[in-house]
Amino acid sequence: MAPSFKPFKLALIQLGNITANKVENIKHAREMILKAATNNKPDLIVLPECFNSPYGHMHFPVYAEKIGFTGKSYNVAQSESESVKMLSNAAKETKTWLIGGTIPERDGENLYNTCTVYNPDGNLVALHRKVHLFDIDIPGKITFKESETLTGGSTMNYFDTEFARIGLGICYDVRFPELAMISARRGCHALIYPGAFNMTTGPLHWEILQRARAVDNQVFFAMCSPARDLTAGYHAWGHTMVVDPMAKILVEAGDAEDILYADIDPTVFESARAGIPVTTQRRFDVYPDVSRS
Numbered sequence: 461m462a463p464s465f466k467p468f469k470l471a472l473i474q475l476g477n478i479t480a481n482k483v484e485n486i487k488h489a490r491e492m493i494l495k496a497a498t499n500n501k502p503d504l505i506v507l508p509e510c511f512n513s514p515y516g517h518m519h520f521p522v523y524a525e526k527i528g529f530t531g532k533s534y535n536v537a538q539s540e541s542e543s544v545k546m547l548s549n550a551a552k553e554t555k556t557w558l559i560g561g562t563i564p565e566r567d568g569e570n571l572y573n574t575c576t577v578y579n580p581d582g583n584l585v586a587l588h589r590k591v592h593l594f595d596i597d598i599p600g601k602i603t604f605k606e607s608e609t610l611t612g613g614s615t616m617n618y619f620d621t622e623f624a625r626i627g628l629g630i631c632y633d634v635r636f637p638e639l640a641m642i643s644a645r646r647g648c649h650a651l652i653y654p655g656a657f658n659m660t661t662g663p664l665h666w667e668i669l670q671r672a673r674a675v676d677n678q679v680f681f682a683m684c685s686p687a688r689d690l691t692a693g694y695h696a697w698g699h700t701m702v703v704d705p706m707a708k709i710l711v712e713a714g715d716a717e718d719i720l721y722a723d724i725d726p727t728v729f730e731s732a733r734a735g736i737p738v739t740t741q742r743r744f745d746v747y748p749d750v751s752r753s
C-alpha cells in the first residue's frame with residue numbers, strides 16, 4: 461500500500477560545470493547536494509540527467525560505471541561505482557532522500573542511462589533505467605541517437621518515502637503518457653524525472669509535457685535539468701521545474717546553475733482529484749488495448 465501523502469520540501473539542483481572531468485563532476489555534484497541541504501532543509505533532493513559526464517552517445521561507454529543493483533540488499537561500500545558511493549554518502553551526511561540524477565551504467569555488454577535513489581541512511585533503494593531512448597532527427601536542428609550505444613530499460617519504477625510514493629522516469633520518458641499514467645495508477649503522488657531537453661524541443665515541449673503529465677494524472681510532476689553550457693557539445697534547455705496537479709508551475713529555473721525549492725502540498729492533490737474526479741471516471745470498459753488498436 462502507498463504511504464499516506466504528507467507535505468514535503470523538494471529541492472532540484474540545476475547543476476552547472478559538467479565537464480569532461482568525471483572526478484570534478486562528481487565533486488561538484490556533491491558540493492551542490494550539501495549546499496541544497498544546508499540552505500533550506502529539503503526532504504528530497506534531485507540531480508539532473510547525466511550529471512557525471514558530458515551528454516552524448518559517444519561519451520556513455522567512456523563514463524559508464526558498474527552498479528550491480530538487483531533490487532535486493534545492496535552494499536554501497538562494495539560498489540564499483542564512484543558516483544553511487546558519493547551519492548550514498550551525500551544522502552547519509554545530509555540525512556535526506558536523494559534522486560541521484562542519471563549516470564551511464566554498464567551491465568555486462570549493455571549500457572543504460574540510469575537513475576539511482578538513496579534514503580537518508582545512504583541505502584540505494586531504487587533504480588530506473590531510461591525506458592524510451594532519445595532517438596530523434598529534426599533536419600537542420602537536432603539529431604540524437606542514444607540507441608547507438610544505450611539499451612532501453614525494461615521496468616517501471618517508483619519508491620516509497622515516509623511522505624509520498626514517488627514515480628521515476630528519465631527525460632524522453634516524459635513523451636510517453638503510458639509510463640506516467642501507470643505510475644499514477646500505482647499510487648504515486650509525484651513523478652520526478654531527471655532530464656536534459658535541448659534548444660529545439662526545450663522551448664516547444666519541456667513545459668507542456670510536464671503540465672500535461674501533471675494534469676492528466678493529477679499528480680505533482682518535476683523535471684531536473686543540467687544548466688545550459690554553450691561551450692559543451694550538447695546545449696541543455698535548463699528550466700528545471702515543478703508543476704502541481706492542477707498544472708500550475710510552482711517554480712521554474714532559468715538556464716544557469718541554480719537550486720530550486722518547492723513545498724509539495726497534498727491538499728492540492730486531494731482537491732484536484734475531488735473537484736475534477738477523472739481518476740475515478742475512466743472508462744476502461746470502452747477503451748481498447750492501445751497496443752493492439
Ligand SMILES: O=C(O)CCC(=O)C(=O)O
Binds near residue numbers: 656
Ligand atoms: O524529448 C526531447 O525532446 C528531449 C529528450 C532528451 O533530451 C533526452 O531524452 O535526453
